[in-house]
Amino acid sequence: MVRVDLSGAAAFFDPAGPDYAAAAKAHRDLVDGTGAGSEFTGWLNLPARIKDGELKSILAAAQKIRSRSKALVVIGIGGSYLGAKGAIELLRPVPSEDDPMILFAGNGLSPDALTDIIEKLGDRDFDVNVISKSGTTLEPAIAFRVFRKLLRDKYGAAAKKHIFATTDSAKGVLKSMADAEGWECFVVPDDVGGRYSVLSAVGLLPMAVAGIDVKAVVNRAIEELKALDLRSPENPAWQYAAARQHLYGRGRGIEILACYEPSFRFMAEWWKQLYGESEGKNGIGIYPASVELTADLHSMGQYIQDGPRTLIETVVSFDKPRHAFPLPFEMGDPDGLNYLAGKDLGDICATAAEAVKSAHISGGVPNIVISVPSRDEAGFAALVCFFEVACAISGYMSGVNPFDQPGVEAYKKNMFRLLGKPGT
């Protein structure tokens, strides 16, 4: 399990402290299915189901793609791409020679961005993984039409063998198209919302194609979810959920997720969706933001230290870097850094993190540290399960349904009307 350290937040708590009784109730509601939106809590046993289900097909499809193609175009938006993109950047920041290029399309409407993706793709052999529960979401639907045409132009009748559809198991436009054309299909489970779907085929197929050991991810996730069922204030998910709700009640309206690994950048985007979409409703919710450290100490650092005292800083910390990197000694010490020569950069980074933590606490920013053993498949799985469970508990504690997203419809209705979609 990940470890949560609240010592840097304690000075900002009321004497009563975080409400673990409320966390316990929220956890019960989640597990017993007595909370709002309980029809979307299938992610609680998703890794176990997929292991006994389609994991083999996912691995086989990934192997097929890796062996014949130099690129995979992943078409999806929101929960249909953020998790996989976050995982791939975190775990495979530099692709190996054998890894197909992973291109994410259909997550916007910019003609320039789509043109750029097609240019990057070049004349590589490629496959497409289209990910959409319904098939009617505009952005991926448009991109998918474009790439279907590119596939037909390139492969003719064999194009259909290059399409993998991750969609509803039975209904919807995309499923109908897949059945009619004979595309290989994977399932977006009915009881799992988009932002909780990274450990389904939605996330696992692109991750596997990128060279991530998704079997290790799934195995570890099964263990983590078991461990996170702990009903006690020792549960890190209770700690995180209860602490942030407590701080929110004391005027802390913005949470900054920070990490000292630049490869974490897109995991923070995944986290923003998870928390922002789950909790931001009914006029309440902590605003989820992120910084990359130490880079952003030289940009947002000033605000964090001296701006309004409305922030919570949550640091995701990996216990061990992947690589040793001792700082070289240099004759003559022209830059005055020889006092660090021979020290490992990882240790210097850890020291900097300590210094930042104490500076920010002194400056009036409560600090939560989430420690993950390693930046690998196990660490990724642990982090995902932790954040998902904690988010559901936190959402219930705040009184919202953490599994719906009624506000997402407003612009869509406007848009389809303005575009003249038949029937609007």
Next chain:
Amino acid sequence: MVRVDLSGAAAFFDPAGPDYAAAAKAHRDLVDGTGAGSEFTGWLNLPARIKDGELKSILAAAQKIRSRSKALVVIGIGGSYLGAKGAIELLRPVPSEDDPMILFAGNGLSPDALTDIIEKLGDRDFDVNVISKSGTTLEPAIAFRVFRKLLRDKYGAAAKKHIFATTDSAKGVLKSMADAEGWECFVVPDDVGGRYSVLSAVGLLPMAVAGIDVKAVVNRAIEELKALDLRSPENPAWQYAAARQHLYGRGRGIEILACYEPSFRFMAEWWKQLYGESEGKNGIGIYPASVELTADLHSMGQYIQDGPRTLIETVVSFDKPRHAFPLPFEMGDPDGLNYLAGKDLGDICATAAEAVKSAHISGGVPNIVISVPSRDEAGFAALVCFFEVACAISGYMSGVNPFDQPGVEAYKKNMFRLLGKPGT
């Protein structure tokens, strides 16, 4: 000039509206040098100075690097990399065959990130541009030591010809090293802070190496700064500054910078430093955040629509995309998109933006649109000048010194002490 449209914010104004008299005074203080931190307002005439100064040397150095190297490692943190990185992603999202790979290092302390950069560099011929006013900032100093060693290992005595130092004109560790070693030097002007330095050699050299027409940038910036001297509420910088300060006074503590071009992502990071570091002090300041649209409508969209009504949404909009992209017609209309066939994706995107704007306003989010004619050198220059002038005015209106960053020192002091730096 860029155009500012406040019509989507007007419903959220007091009857009195934005305080243009205060904007006028702030502008006067800025231009007359009577405001706080006036010793750092040299950016107001920086483009003109550089055009008559070192622009030729910058172009010559860039040409030399482009002709002999396959990569440029840019070493810098904060204002010493965000502007160039933002510009390159915005203007050269897909490098051409002739463009050297631009790698940004020294903006963090992660040993894994540094290892990744070195792996990406591979055995390419490369040059280094180290950017630091003093040479003592830890992150770039460490990376620079590492890359100096790599250069010596690769080029021996000729290594010195592969180093370009952008630093103080006369003093500091980096300048001393450069003089001793004979590296070619460029100047970080004394009267320009890091976050306002993108139109000096700090930003222009990496941009030129990446293939950006920096002469066009500089020429346009000269014109823009002249135009932005307009002393009237017609000035878009007044409009933006006064509107956001007015909204901040009415409980809007978070500003989300949004753009429908994914290539804008790092410009938003540049903007966050500019505004966060200029305004976040003395316990006040708008929190600068960003979203990428339409992608983040499917993640942060729920929060924006239905969360706490503390947001301002500012949309950067490019009038024309670079590429036409008509949606293909498809026989049988399997996905039901033929009602859009033949329409250009750029128009569909613009329609979506209209729909989003009205949905967010209805949901209680004031909307400001900043329109830029084109996503090219001229558009970039216009945007940079606009944001810089508006930031200074906005900072003065809020009563702070927009040119200092006292809070950035706190963690550095802790860090150097913990690291055992001699003399701490």
